[in-house]
Amino acid sequence: MAPANDALAAVFRRESPAVLASLVRLSGDLDQAEDALQEAMVVAAKNWPARGVPANPGGWIMTTARRRLVDHHRRSTIGLAKERTLGAHAIDSSEIVSEDRLTLLFTCCHPALNLESRVSLTLRAICGLTTEEIAAAFLVSTPTMAQRIVRAKTKIRVTKIPYQLPDPDHWDNRLSAVLATVYLTFNRGYDLGSDRRGVDLTTTGIELGQLLNLLVPQEPEIEGLLALMLFTDARGRARRADDGTVILLEDQNRDLWDRELIDNAHQLVMNAPGHGSVGQYWLQAAIAAEHITPTQLSNRDWPAIVTLYDKLLDQTQRSPIVKLNRALALAHATNPAAALAEVDSLSDLLFNYLPFHSSRGHLLNQLGKPDAAANAYRQAIALAEPGPQRQALARILNGIEQS
Amino acid sequence: MLYAALIWTESPTENDAELDRYDEFAGKARSEGVLQGGQALHHSELATTVRFRDDEILMTDGPFLDSKEQIHGFMLFECDNLDQAIEWASKIPGAARGAIEVRPVLTH
Numbered sequence: 419m420a421p422a423n424d425a426l427a428a429v430f431r432r433e434s435p436a437v438l439a440s441l442v443r444l445s446g447d448l449d450q451a452e453d454a455l456q457e458a459m460v461v462a463a464k465n466w467p468a469r470g471v472p473a474n475p476g477g478w479i480m481t482t483a484r485r486r487l488v489d490h491h492r493r494s495t496i497g498l499a500k501e502r503t504l505g506a507h508a509i510d511s512s513e514i515v516s517e518d519r520l521t522l523l524f525t526c527c528h529p530a531l532n533l534e535s536r537v538s539l540t541l542r543a544i545c546g547l548t549t550e551e552i553a554a555a556f557l558v559s560t561p562t563m564a565q566r567i568v569r570a571k572t573k574i575r576v577t578k579i580p581y582q583l584p585d586p587d588h589w590d591n592r593l594s595a596v597l598a599t600v601y602l603t604f605n606r607g608y609d610l611g612s613d614r615r616g617v618d619l620t621t622t623g624i625e626l627g628q629l630l631n632l633l634v635p636q637e638p639e640i641e642g643l644l645a646l647m648l649f650t651d652a653r654g655r656a657r658r659a660d661d662g663t664v665i666l667l668e669d670q671n672r673d674l675w676d677r678e679l680i681d682n683a684h685q686l687v688m689n690a691p692g693h694g695s696v697g698q699y700w701l702q703a704a705i706a707a708e709h710i711t712p713t714q715l716s717n718r719d720w721p722a723i724v725t726l727y728d729k730l731l732d733q734t735q736r737s738p739i740v741k742l743n744r745a746l747a748l749a750h751a752t753n754p755a756a757a758l759a760e761v762d763s764l765s766d767l768l769f770n771y772l773p774f775h776s777s778r779g780h781l782l783n784q785l786g787k788p789d790a791a792a793n794a795y796r797q798a799i800a801l802a803e804p805g806p807q808r809q810a811l812a813r814i815l816n817g818i819e820q821s
Numbered sequence: 822m823l824y825a826a827l828i829w830t831e832s833p834t835e836n837d838a839e840l841d842r843y844d845e846f847a848g849k850a851r852s853e854g855v856l857q858g859g860q861a862l863h864h865s866e867l868a869t870t871v872r873f874r875d876d877e878i879l880m881t882d883g884p885f886l887d888s889k890e891q892i893h894g895f896m897l898f899e900c901d902n903l904d905q906a907i908e909w910a911s912k913i914p915g916a917a918r919g920a921i922e923v924r925p926v927l928t929h
Contacts (some may be wrong), residue, residue: 530903577925578822580902588904 419621426466430459433476435546439518440480442581445487448522448543448571454490480514483557517556519544520633521583523626526570528579535570536599537606540646541622542567544629551617555606597643597699600626604647611658620651634691642700648683649706652676659781663806667709673709683712698733701726720751738767745778754784772801776811792818823857823926824906828894829920833864842914852899855909858895890919897926 434455435813441451472478526539538556541547553563573579584592604623618737624687627644634640658673659665705726712718727744734740741764749757756783758781768774779794795815803807834840843861850856865884866893872879884891896913900906903923910921 492877528903531905575921578902580904582904 425471426463428702429475430462430479431546433479434515435460435544436514437476437480437483437520438543438546439522440514441483441487442522443515443518443690445482445694447582448574450487450490450545451483454483454486455479457486472641473475476514494679516633517583517689518801519629520724521581523596523630524583525574525579525581525594527592527599529592529595530576530577530579531570531573533598533602535573536595537565538566540599540626540772541603541619547617549639550741555617593637593639595696596630597639599819600630601643601647602700608654613663619645620654623647624651631756638690638694638696639699641690642694642696642698642703645683645690645703646699647684648679648686649703649710652679652683653710654666659806661806663810668715680710684708698730701730703731705730717749720747721749724751739771741773742768749781749784754781754801757781758785764771772798776803779814788818788821822900822902822906823928824910825899825924825926826896826898826906826910826913827892827898827924828913828915828919829890829922830893830915831890832892833893834861834915837913846912846914847896850896850909855900855905857897857899859894860891861894863866865891865893870919875905893919923925 422796437458438451438455442448443455445451445454461482462475462479466472507737512802523540523544526543527536531539534662538552541552541555542549549564549567552562552567553560556563558566584787593745599671600623603619605621607621607623610619624644624647627640627647629636630640631644633661653667653670657665684707685704687703688702690696696704702765708719708723708726724744724747727740727747730740731737731744742761745757745760745764748760758778761778761781775794775798779791780816782788782791795811795818799808799811799815802811845857847859865901868880868884870883871887894915898906898909900909903925906923910916910923913921915921
């Protein structure tokens with residue numbers, strides 16, 4: 419039976435990233451690997467409709483692409499030594515090895531590349547997205563995105579960023595560059611919200627996290643980041659009202675939460691500390707767990723949340739935004755006056771940060787100071803973009819002024 | 822592959838302790854076949870920036886860039902890949918107080 423074009427495209431999309439990574443190991447060059455893969459897919463598109471999709475489509479593409487690589491090297495005289503390598507180890511080297519994908523991911527996320535380049539290259543080489551899809555998700559033109567990817571590939575090739583896993587000495591540093599790339603992908607998808615164009619980067623980010631967790635099992639920060647993304651995604655449907663307003667956790671309809679994702683995330687959070695020392699992603703996931711897993715919001719363990727924030731502060735160079743969030747937890751754990759003192763101490767650093775003012779407004783109102791609260795909300799509104807969020811703040815301000 | 826390590830610092834190396842560290846570093850890098858050359862430079866205040874336009878030599882007193890950190894030395898490393906070059910660059914004494922710019926050398 420002849421597979422339809424869509425079915426072929428789906429097979430290519432599923433199989434090609436792993437094949438590409440193994441081709442990079444063989445050729446030592448991303449461009450050559452991409453060309454060979456492309457040619458193999460053209461051959462497949464010609465043969466499969468008549469003969470049917472082979473039992474092991476990835477293996478079929480790999481074998482065909484490997485032959486193309488050998489042909490390519492044969493044509494270039496300098497490639498003779500390489501051809502011997504490709505031929506001599508034909509049996510083992512033609513296998514698709516899952517570690518190859520991890521190696522390529524670490525290369526695409528090398529800290530010598532800027533974060534934008536890392537994300538673009540990862541989406542292209544590891545996730546198999548097209549340049550058009552990546553450009554649309556980052557709201558840039560396709561030629562701009564193509565240029566960014568070419569620049570990143572050129573930097574890898576010319577400066578010889580190696581296709582190899584980092585030494586144990588550099589593992590933590592290199593892993594954190596990979597995790598930042600994955601988290602940025604996920605957050606980009608989250609920011610786009612319902613405005614998603616084509617690909618859903620939240621799903622892509624989670625899939626990257628799952629791939630990492632599969633290839634590097636029992637690494638606490640990978641488990642932490644995956645849990646953090648799952649906790650966030652689980653509440654995706656409950657997070658926005660029909661008009662696009664962000665609904666705070668306290669006001670979300672918990673029936674809309676995805677229980678299965680929450681259970682998976684919770685399991686990861688529980689297991690990770692047994693696998694080694696935890697870092698900022700696990701701490702953020704653990705804070706999310708404290709908010710989400712109690713059966714009732716009133717059962718939240720606020721002192722535990724404050725303790726987690728204290729540890730997170732140590733991991734984030736005492737980020738003022740983490741301090742602000744810690745202060746809001748402190749309002750519950752102790753009292754709003756203590757929290758307000760903490761928030762006020764951040765005014766120099768966070769004066770242009772909208773949540774700083776809305777948090778102050780909230781605390782001042784709780785403390786029975788409506789005039790000061792109204793002023794704080796006015797400053798928050800001045801910083802808000804026109805739209806649902808500004809309207810929501812205006813409603814709160816209005817409520818305070820009426821009372 | 823040859824890499825240039827450009828040493829950006831606020832001032833040239835003056836104190837003896839740092840000079841000793843440079844000697845020690847250069848000795849190790851040379852003995853491992855990595856260090857292929859390099860020099861320390863006088864203070865950027867002594868630089869002259871030269872241009873050639875319309876058959877005329879134009880010059881300005883001072884370094885090309887008006888920035889806090891200036892190039893006060895360079896080294897050439899022979900390394901297999903960027904990771905190795907970065908590893909060596911991180912051990913240049915100037916990396917601890919300034920920054921090292923690692924650039925592959927263009928070869929034909």
